[in-house]
Amino acid sequence: MKFADLGLSDELLRAVTESGYDEPTPIQAGVIPSVLMMRDIIGIAQTGTGKTASFVLPMIDILAHGRTRALMPRSLILAPTRELAAQVAENFEKYGKYHKLSMALLIGGVQMGDQVKALEKGVDVLIATPGRLMDLFERGKILLTGCNLLVIDEADRMLDMGFIPDIENICTKLPANRQTLLFSATMPAPIKRLADKFLSNPKTIEVARPASRNENIEQFLVKTSERGKKDALRDLIEVEDISTAIVFCNRKTTVRELAKSLQRFGYKAGEIQGDMDQSSRTAELDRFKKGIINILVASDVAARGLDVKGVSHVFNFDAPWHPDDYVHRIGRTGRAGAQGRAFTLVTPSDDEAIDSIQKLTGYTIPVHGGGAPKAQAAKPEAEAEEREPRRAGGRSERGGRGRGAAARPASEPKPAAEARPEAPKPAPQKKAPVRKPAPAARQNDDGPDDGWNGPMPGFLSVGFDS
Missing domain, CATH: 3.40.50.300 (P-loop containing nucleotide triphosphate hydrolases)
Structure with a gap:
């Protein structure tokens, strides 16, 4: 099958051909004719199967007829992340270059000013993340009553990110008599309930078992x-x-x-x-x-x-x-x-x-x-530096010598001055006759030694890391 067999306009086929595509993927071949016939769609396909173009291409032809109105987008595409929304926008620019369609991208992390200006001029296609869309809606900067085509992309990801309540809220503000396209890689129960609630007699197009292995x-x-x-x-x-x-x-x-x-x-x-x-x-x-x-x-x-x-x-x-x-x-x-x-x-x-x-x-x-x-x-020297960060004095935290140390054969023993210090051993004590020391002789650790090397009787010995 060729793209020319799907019922797309000549201008759109020209843009597709110039993009280097001739044959549609299975999801595109299944979805595009049904969207052009104004059917609601549930599309189940893995990522990387050409799913985005399957709704972008027919939308361009559908929106080629009609005019825009200020603050009232004619179609809405909901995406879970800014990156996915930007990718959808790139597809519209690439395939719609021979159509005079206006587009606005509503995503977080950027200033609202330019987005509001675009909405005031009127747009054919609004691509948005749910959070930014609801923010502008609550500020009275956008009306959804003229939106007759809704696309919910990556619905299972919307579920993971907690956007399902927002999507349900958005759907209630759209015209009841609209075309809705829902795409997802998997179809968990909450997504199935969402589709049953907001889609009208949808056609399900599944090109692979959900989450099955990609042989490539x-x-x-x-x-x-x-x-x-x-x-x-x-x-x-x-x-x-x-x-x-x-x-x-x-x-x-x-x-x-x-x-x-x-x-x-x-x-x-x-x-x-x-x-x-x-x-x-x-x-x-x-x-x-x-x-x-x-x-x-x-x-x-x-x-x-x-x-x-x-x-x-x-x-x-x-x-x-x-x-x-x-x-x-x-x-x-x-x-x-x-x-x-x-x-x-x-x-x-x-x-x-x-x-x-x-x-x-x-x-x-x-x-x-x-x-x-x-x-x-x-292992390279960089790893040694990563594991043993050097201090300002040229020595590592483990006590090794810095750059000024001369190289020494591995077999040569280290001088005593460079050897790792060991815990001092107590000097041997001469065995003295057993006698009871005078009470005044025993003092704390800052005073004279009384021959006691352990902790004071009745006190807990606690070690502190230096």
């Missing part, structure tokens, strides 16, 4: 310890033929620490996590897409919505807490028919999480057997 992605487990994770990751990076890679962590603090660690070892690494403002996140993504950096350390804020061509590898530095997140993380590679490799570093405490992932996907992930870690003796 080779998956592996790498067994390690909590302290050995950084070593294991660097060994994999050295062994694997990496073009561009994304490393996922569960915590924002881990993202920051790991990115700095990789940079110290000379890797072109960057980071993206939820504490960064939108301009910084956008700048870091641009650096990654342009190849200025080729390793992006990210939290799950980037697991969905990142569509970067040529991502050859995904590394899960932490096993994800939710099995659905695993599917979306590894889905950043192996996109559009390309091959990809995904590695998950696992410790004994991750057994339950891995079991949940394998039950969800129906696939037993093999343990990686290649690329054994390099010998500890061969």
